[in-house]
Amino acid sequence: xxxxxxxxxxxxxxxxxxxxxxxxxxxxxxxxxxxxxxxxxxxxxxxxxxxxxxxxxxxxxxxxxxxxxxxxxxxxxxxxxxxxxxxxxxxxxxxxxxxxxxxxxxxxxxxxxxxxxxxxxxxxxxxxxxxxxxxxxxxxxxxxxxxxxxxxxxxxxxxxxxxxxxxxxxxxxxxxxxxxxxxxxxxxxxxxxxxxxxxxxxxxxxxxxxxxxxxxxxxxxxxxxxxxxxxxxxxxxxxxxxxxxxxxxxxxxxxxxxxxxxxxxxxxxxxxxxxxxxxxxxxxxxxxxxxxxxxxxxxxxxxxxxxxxxxxxxxxxxxxxxxxxxxxxxxxxxxxxxxxxxxxxxxxxxxxxxxxxxxxxxxxxxxx
Numbered sequence: 001x002x003x004x005x006x007x008x009x010x011x012x013x014x015x016x017x018x019x020x021x022x023x024x025x026x027x028x029x030x031x032x033x034x035x036x037x038x039x040x041x042x043x044x045x046x047x048x049x050x051x052x053x054x055x056x057x058x059x060x061x062x063x064x065x066x067x068x069x070x071x072x073x074x075x076x077x078x079x080x081x082x083x084x085x086x087x088x089x090x091x092x093x094x095x096x097x098x099x100x101x102x103x104x105x106x107x108x109x110x111x112x113x114x115x116x117x118x119x120x121x122x123x124x125x126x127x128x129x130x131x132x133x134x135x136x137x138x139x140x141x142x143x144x145x146x147x148x149x150x151x152x153x154x155x156x157x158x159x160x161x162x163x164x165x166x167x168x169x170x171x172x173x174x175x176x177x178x179x180x181x182x183x184x185x186x187x188x189x190x191x192x193x194x195x196x197x198x199x200x201x202x203x204x205x206x207x208x209x210x211x212x213x214x215x216x217x218x219x220x221x222x223x224x225x226x227x228x229x230x231x232x233x234x235x236x237x238x239x240x241x242x243x244x245x246x247x248x249x250x251x252x253x254x255x256x257x258x259x260x261x262x263x264x265x266x267x268x269x270x271x272x273x274x275x276x277x278x279x280x281x282x283x284x285x286x287x288x289x290x291x292x293x294x295x296x297x298x299x300x301x302x303x304x305x306x307x308x309x310x311x312x313x314x315x316x317x318x319x320x321x322x323x324x325x326x327x328x329x330x331x332x333x334x335x336x337x338x339x340x341x342x343x344x345x346x347x348x349x350x351x352x353x354x355x356x357x358x359x360x361x362x363x364x365x366x367x368x
Contacts, residue, residue, distance in 0.1 A: 007098060009102050014105075016108065016109075018109060022113070023112055023116060026119075032120075033118065033120035033121040033122075037121040038193070041250050042250070044113070046197055049199055052199075052225055053199030053200075057205070058202040060222060060225045061205060063220075078096045110222055111221055115250075115252055118250045119253065124251055124259065124260065125256075131359055131363075132355045135355070137289075137292055137293060139358055141293075141296055143354070143357055143361050144285045144289050147278055147282035147285055147357075148286075151279045151305075152304060155305055155308050157275070160307070164310055165311055165314045166233075167234045168238075168272050176237065176238060176241065177200035177202070177241060179270050180238060181198070181199065183242055183267065183270075185197070191263075194251075198245065198248050201225075202226065203227075204230065211231050211232065211318075211319075211321075211322050212322055216228070216236065217243060217244040218244065225248075226248045227244065228240055228241050233311065233315045233318055235272075235311045236276065238268075239280040241261075242260070242261035243257045244257075245261075245264075246260040254353075255353045258280075259353050259356040259357065261277065262277045264277070265277025265278075283312070284353050284357070286301060288354040
């Protein structure tokens with residue numbers, strides 16, 4: 001029986017220090033993360049995304065199911081071996097622990113290479129020439145009114161269901177996913193750092209489970225796929241599609257992915273997408289205004305058309321159904337994940353999209 005410390009697979013554990021070294025390099029060496037995001041990352045992500053795009057389903061989702069099943073089988077096998085091999089219990093348990101560490105080191109290494117370094121790249125605002133700075137409350141009020149007006153105008157151009165709640169005019173997920181892909185590719189003409197050529201987002205089979213965990217979409221870095229929850233209210237889906245496609249293009253910060261999604265939706269020729277972008281952006285801006293001045297936020301909200309109000313209420317009602325332990329645990333894990341990846345304010349980073357919207361608003365004013 002070979003001692004644990006002499007197992008040949010132990011060299012795989014070197015992936016741990018290599019991952020930490022690459023992360024440290026990205027965090028402390030100016031220009032490394034941006035160089036990586038503009039050269040190495042597109043080559044890797046486009047190649048793997050092209051391969052996984054041939055599958056109509058989410059390869060990443062199936063991969064997760066496979067890992068869960070494999071883990072369960074491995075644990076059962078471990079228990080059986082410990083019971084049967086009385087003289088080798090310590091060795092059996094130690095070998096299992098080493099295997100788990102080896103698998104974890106490989107997954108961490110792949111995560112670092114596939115997306116972790118991108119958390120330290122130059123902010124999108126800097127890349128596209130927007131100046132993010134403290135804003136006056138009057139600017140925030142103006143932004144909310146502008147987005148409210150856009151939402152009202154666009155709401156008249158979308159379809160509704162029997163409850164007068166917005167529904168996507170195409171029933172098939174693939175058509176909307178293709179539109180999202182086109183939106184992002186079109187946006188790359190204006191913002192060159194948004195590389196074109198990636199495939200469309202994919203639906204998640206276990207969308208209801210995602211809702212239980214308060215997740216609307218997820219970028220799976222191991223297969224380079226943008227995955228979308230299809231169980232949520234329709235008006236949020238186009239925005240979510242573009243959000244996840246932003247991650248696929250190497251922009252990992254949540255506030256930036258939200259802002260890029262807004263830009264993509266705003267420039268779409270599809271009314272559903274334009275409405276999704278405007279209504280989603282209004283929600284972020286209105287929440288920020290509510291924190292600063294609740295009466296003014298309520299006044300802007302009251303001015304919304306009944307159609308937009310119905311959609312926002314439908315969204316609130318939907319998520320009220322998912323406030324259990326799974327949602328709390330998921331939010332806690334997500335918060336820690338964001339903080340561990342250069343987003344020190346955790347889930348609050350979602351709100352910083354408003355600063356980018358305000359910067360865009362000032363930019364548009366200056367060009368008039």
